[in-house]
Amino acid sequence: MRKFLYFILFLSIPIGIFAQEKLIIGRIIIDLDDSSPEGIYITNSRTKFTSITDITGSFAIHAAAGDSLLIRSAFYESRRFYMKESLLNNELLTIHLNMQPIALDEAVITTKLTGILEKDAKYSSKHDPVAELYKEMGINPDIKPRRDATDFTMWKDVSPLHLNVEKLADVISGNLRRRQNLFAYEDKESVLTEIREYFGDDYFTQDLDIPQEKIREFIFFAYETTFISQHHKVNNYFKIMEELMKVKSIYLNRLSSQNQIKTDNE
Structure with missing residues (x-):
């Protein structure tokens, strides 16, 4: 009997947690100038859902007590905000951020170009990361990708010098x-x-x-x-x-x- 009661208690725990989940309305404020920026990403670490602030710095996201909200942006510091039980009843949740220090990449000094193509080509980098990526994936970069059959354009698929029979048949039959x-x-x-x-x-x-x-x-x-x-x-x-x-x-x-x-x- 005791084991059965423990089992019922165990099942009721997650139900109680999810029952407290609410739609949180919040706003991001930058401490430096009290602005409310657009495009800040707010992610609930438990549900993995992400919301984005609008032009007023406002956002809406589901959260429960104990959840952590990860706030991320390219220009502002990242912050993890923990939802307390008392915060769930707030009509508007305000979160403050600071500016993100940006470290410049290392400067690379190359040979001064002369303007003579044959001479400057000797010093140019022959490393092509895109070509190497294609090579590792076993893809020929020169192959023309196949276009979506629903992307029909009159002068591309039907013209005096070109005829896409498959597309034309789709248009005539109504399949397109x-x-x-x-x-x-x-x-x-x-x-x-x-x-x-x-x-x-x-x-x-x-x-x-x-x-x-x-x-x-x-x-x-x-x-x-x-x-x-x-x-x-x-x-x-x-x-x-x-x-x-x-x-x-x-x-x-x-x-x-x-x-x-x-x-x-x-």
Whole structure:
């Protein structure tokens, strides 16, 4: 019996930890001039998810008590910020950074060039790291890469001096357009799924009052009517959250109107 209780206690530990995970809204501030820079990377070491600050220095990321946030940038010092239990209830988490000292590379002095090609070529470096990399990988750098079949260009694939039969057949049969539409649909579905998984269903049902069965439809509505696609390309989930909040009322009003029409028809 005691072993069974220990087993139940062991299983409940991770559940309790994940239950405390919250969406943290924060801002990065540079101590030198109190600026809030864009493009700072914030990574949760436990979940491995990364958020990027927007033009106001703001970011949004899921975290729980005990998590460590790694803050990285090319021009500012890296810092590891530990999430304490008391910080989870803050409306805005402020993290300060300092400037990153930049060490210049060692200067290499070469032979002064004379302007005579035959003479200067003797002193030029014959080390080509790109060619060596291709050699190690067993790839011939002179081979022309095969282009994507969906990348159709009229004057490249069909012209008086050139005819791509495969591409032309795809265009005539409609396969090209169908493949392009399929790729676009799959890409969009992937984005919608990532957004839903990032914020979690509780955020949509509790914070935005979206019915559970309408979450996917709401995200699709927001995707089509806002700039979410652009924000997703740069992993700016703080801006995505702002877009979701902007269209929440519009979507709920439409949903209410649709439900009222169904009720009247019945």
